[in-house]
Amino acid sequence: MRTPVFFLISIAVAAVVFFAARLVSNDYVFFAGYTVLQFVVLATAWNILGGYTGYVNFGSAAFFALGAYATVFLHKLYPLPIPLLIVTGGIVSGVVGFGMGYLTLRLRGAFFAIATLALAVVLQTLVVNWDYVGGSRGAYIIRPNEIALVGPYIQYLFLLMLALTVFALTIARGIERSQLGYGFATIRDDELAAEASGVPTLRLKLIATTLSGALMGMAGAPFPYYIGYLQPSSAFGLEYAVNSIAMPMIGGTTSWVGPLIGAILLGSLQQIATVTISSAVNLLIVGLLLVAFVIIAPNGIVGLVQGWTRGRAK
Amino acid sequence: MPSPLLEVAGLSKRFGGFVALDGIDLAVAEGERVGLIGPNGSGKSTLVNCICGTLVNETGTVRFNGETVDRLLTHERTRRGIARSFQLPRPFTTLTVAGNLRVPLLYTVNARPGHALSPTELDARCAELLELVGLADKATHLPRDLTQVEMRKLELARAMAAEPKLLIADESMAGLSHSEVDDIVGLLIRLNERGITIILIEHIMRAVMKFSQRIIVLVSGKKIADGAPDTVIRDSEVERAYIGQ
Numbered sequence: 001m002r003t004p005v006f007f008l009i010s011i012a013v014a015a016v017v018f019f020a021a022r023l024v025s026n027d028y029v030f031f032a033g034y035t036v037l038q039f040v041v042l043a044t045a046w047n048i049l050g051g052y053t054g055y056v057n058f059g060s061a062a063f064f065a066l067g068a069y070a071t072v073f074l075h076k077l078y079p080l081p082i083p084l085l086i087v088t089g090g091i092v093s094g095v096v097g098f099g100m101g102y103l104t105l106r107l108r109g110a111f112f113a114i115a116t117l118a119l120a121v122v123l124q125t126l127v128v129n130w131d132y133v134g135g136s137r138g139a140y141i142i143r144p145n146e147i148a149l150v151g152p153y154i155q156y157l158f159l160l161m162l163a164l165t166v167f168a169l170t171i172a173r174g175i176e177r178s179q180l181g182y183g184f185a186t187i188r189d190d191e192l193a194a195e196a197s198g199v200p201t202l203r204l205k206l207i208a209t210t211l212s213g214a215l216m217g218m219a220g221a222p223f224p225y226y227i228g229y230l231q232p233s234s235a236f237g238l239e240y241a242v243n244s245i246a247m248p249m250i251g252g253t254t255s256w257v258g259p260l261i262g263a264i265l266l267g268s269l270q271q272i273a274t275v276t277i278s279s280a281v282n283l284l285i286v287g288l289l290l291v292a293f294v295i296i297a298p299n300g301i302v303g304l305v306q307g308w309t310r311g312r313a314k
Numbered sequence: 315m316p317s318p319l320l321e322v323a324g325l326s327k328r329f330g331g332f333v334a335l336d337g338i339d340l341a342v343a344e345g346e347r348v349g350l351i352g353p354n355g356s357g358k359s360t361l362v363n364c365i366c367g368t369l370v371n372e373t374g375t376v377r378f379n380g381e382t383v384d385r386l387l388t389h390e391r392t393r394r395g396i397a398r399s400f401q402l403p404r405p406f407t408t409l410t411v412a413g414n415l416r417v418p419l420l421y422t423v424n425a426r427p428g429h430a431l432s433p434t435e436l437d438a439r440c441a442e443l444l445e446l447v448g449l450a451d452k453a454t455h456l457p458r459d460l461t462q463v464e465m466r467k468l469e470l471a472r473a474m475a476a477e478p479k480l481l482i483a484d485e486s487m488a489g490l491s492h493s494e495v496d497d498i499v500g501l502l503i504r505l506n507e508r509g510i511t512i513i514l515i516e517h518i519m520r521a522v523m524k525f526s527q528r529i530i531v532l533v534s535g536k537k538i539a540d541g542a543p544d545t546v547i548r549d550s551e552v553e554r555a556y557i558g559q
Contacts, residue, residue, distance in 0.1 A: 179420045186406050186417050192368060193404040195388035196397070198422030198476055202387075254408065 003174045010166045018162055022155070030158040034226060036267035037161040038219050042240065043247035043259035044168040045215030048175065049208045050245065051253030054188035055105075059116035060244040062123045063093040063213045065235035067220025072133045072230055075141055082160055082222050089221030090214040096123075097213020101206045124236040138231030141224040157226050161219075168215050172256035175211075184208060216244075239283060243267075246290045252302025261301050317380060319344040319511050320365070320396075320480055325374030327360055334360045336535040338374070342480070342513060347506050349526030349543070350515045353555060356532040358515050359401060362482050366398050367391045379479065393422050397478030399469040401485045401515075405457035411468055412440045412453040418476035439475070447471045447501060463494045467501070474505065481505065482513045487521055495521050523547075531555070 001009075021029050042060060050056050067089030074080055074088060096119075104115040128136045143153050150156040175181045183204045186194035191201050224230045243266065251262025266289065270282045297304045318341035327335040335357045342348050352358050363369040365376055367388040376383050383391050397418075406414050419439055424430040431439060444450045447467040452460060460468060466486050473481055483502060487495045499521050506512050516522045522529065522543070529546040531539040533555040539546045546552060 179424075182409070182413070182417055182420055185408055189406040189408055190404045192388075193400065193406065193472075194417070195368070196366060196392060196400070197418040197472060198389045198392040198425060199417065200387070200389050200421075 003170060003177070006173055007166070007170045010169060014162045014166050018159060021158070027152060027154050030152075030154045032268075032271040034154070034158045034161050035271060036264060037158070037165050038223070039243055039247060039267040040165050040260055040263040041161070041168045041219040042216055042244040043251070043263040044165075044172050044256065045212045045219065046244040047248040047253055047256070047259045048172060048184075048215070049212035051248050051258070052175065052181065052184035052188065053205060053208045055205065055208070056109075056113045056245070057116045057212065058113050058241055058245070059100075059118075059120040060216055061236045061238070061240035062116075062120035063097060063216035064220035064223070064240045065127065065232070066093045066096055066123065067217030068223040068230055068235045069127055069133050070217070071221045071224050072139045072141065075224070076132065076139075082157070082225060086160070086164065086218045086221040090218040093217020093220070094210045094214030097216075098206060098210040100213070101209030105202060105205045105209070120236060120241065124232055127236075128232045134230070136232060138229055138234075139224070140229050143225045143228065153225075157222055160222055164218055168218075169256055169260060171211070171215070172259075176256060180204070180207070239286075242283060242286055246286045248300070250289055250293045250300055252300030252304075254299070255302055258300050258302045265301075318342055319346075319379060320513075321377040322361075322365065323375050323377070325361070325364060325371050325376065327357075327364055327369060327371050333535050335364065335371070338532075338535075338537055340530055340537060340540065342511060344479070344511055345506070345509060346511050347503070347525055347527045348511075348513045349522040349529040350513055350532065351517070351519075351522055351529060352532035355534075357535040358532055359484060360535075361532065362398060362484050362513075362515065365482065366396055389421070392418070392476055392478075393425055395477075395479035396482070397473040397476045397480070398482040399466075399473045399484060399486050401488070403457075403465040403469045405460075405465065405468055405472075407457055410454050410456060411449060411460070412444065414457065414468060414472050415440045415443050415475045418472055422476040443471045443475055446474070446504075463490055463497070466490065466498065470498070470501065474510075478510060480511045480513070482515070484515045485517065486514075487516060487518055499525050519547075 021033055042064060046057060046060055070089045070092040071085045074085060100116065100119055104112055107115055127133060133139055145153055147153055147156045150159060175184065183199050186197065186199050187201050187204060194201050223235070227234065247262035247266050248259040249262070250266060251260065252258030266286060269285055273281045273285055293300060320342040322338055322340045325335055325338040326333070338361060350358055360369060364371040367386060378391070378394060378396060381394070383394065406417065416436060419431060419436055441450065444453055447470060449464060449467055449471065452464065457465065457468065470483065470486060487498050490498065495518055502512055502514065502525060514522065514525050526543050528541065529543045530537060531546060531552050538551050538555065539549045
């Protein structure tokens with residue numbers, strides 16, 4: 001299937017999801033759905049760097065928070081429509097992603113992972129001490145109740161996140177099938193052999209960190225409007241770093257379907273657990289599932305399914 | 315003699331206090347088949363790594379096709395026409411056999427100025443290369459399904475896919491059986507007949523003698539002999555290094 005066709009089909013699916021959600025006359029569906037979709041985008045973004053090129057990023061929360069704080073900053077200067085904020089959030093996080101890539105990509109494996117973790121800590125410290133965006137007190141964003149055409153504001157946010165999801169999935173799938181996808185896979189498999197085959201590994205890694213960072217920033221940009229009150233500990237929350245790694249790992253990292261499945265599954269499970277048990281159970285579920293998958297199915301759900309179909313073919 | 319395709323002058327490389335290469339000079343003419351031999355640890359692979367840009371030499375220069383390539387990254391040198399196979403096969407494990415060949419086609423052949431291959435031409439080129447090395451029926455397999463000799467063939471095919479001017483085959487026959495060695499030597503000679511200059515690094519003397527028009531001998535980072543195969547192996551210094559006296 002060609003990328004434009006895929007794009008149109010996913011728009012159609014997104015439209016169905018949106019109108020199906022409207023049929024349920026309860027705004028909670030949109031609140032929960034927004035969070036799940038946000039994790040689809042984050043997981044997809046993480047997977048572009050972590051799954052395709054094999055560089056594990058522990059600092060997803062930093063990129064997400066940068067997008068969110070870019071929104072807070074701009075909101076204080078002059079309130080802009082959210083689609084524009086998503087673009088600026090993406091640019092800010094993309095630039096930081098590029099910078100992180102440039103400084104750290106000669107590091108490999110655990111060293112790269114530690115460097116990304118350090119970046120998150122440094123950025124959080126900066127934000128905590130930056131008074132203009134609220135510092136450690138946090139910042140309020142009063143969102144309107146309604147918006148023209150769509151209706152309730154939460155439905156508008158949900159719609160935006162849905163669009164962003166389609167955008168992220170189309171990019172991820174497009175990469176997989178392009179020359180870039182081949183290049184990313186060679187970096188994951190063997191960087192030395194990749195260079196010897198003419199792959200400009202450093203440049204491709206920069207493309208991956210920039211794209212991955214930008215998408216995470218885009219996912220974070222509408223967040224202040226969703227949450228209403230943004231503080232550093234919620235924007236830089238552990239759940240973002242952990243979920244954006246766990247979801248692709250559980251779904252499967254080699255294809256765009258993996259993060260989608262992983263995020264929908266885990267994200268929904270967390271939402272259900274939040275309502276039925278308690279919100280503190282969230283990370284416990286993620287942790288247990290991650291351990292189980294790493295042991296039983298290291299290639300995630302996609303890997304399991306591929307294993308079954310291949311077994312049958314033989 | 316016209317100016318050589320590859321020219322290494324005064325090349326030295328040290329790892330800490332250990333001198334791996336010490337003032338190597340050598341030249342390889344276009345279309346030549348050169349054997350590079352030496353005992354373990356004599357610096358053969360280090361020399362290859364310096365020529366290909368995987369390692370950076372401290373002194374000396376590498377000139378290729380009339381251009382100094384010292385400051386170029388590995389992939390830039392590959393694009394200029396230096397291809398190599400690795401001593402231990404390093405396939406891209408998550409790509410199929412055909413996918414492995416597609417990488418140099420996309421990133422080296424298509425990156426050169428001029429006509430870029432269309433998707434159908436890419437497929438045809440992959441099939442042609444697989445046919446050449448005898449892996450046509452394994453195109454959709456993953457590298458882990460291949461045998462050792464098939465893995466080495468894939469390694470050579472991937473280096474070939476980059477359409478190099480110079481191919482450096484680093485111990486592509488270690489651990490192979492008698493007939494498999496003949497197989498690979500035959501393949502390398504066929505490639506040479508297509509106009510590719512080849513440097514063969516090998517321990518199996520039978521293969522080296524059969525293949526090489528000229529032999530260069532490295533011992534502890536120094537070049538101790540360079541000449542016709544028959545003269546080189548009778549050289550007393552080479553004998554001493556190999557057999558001991």
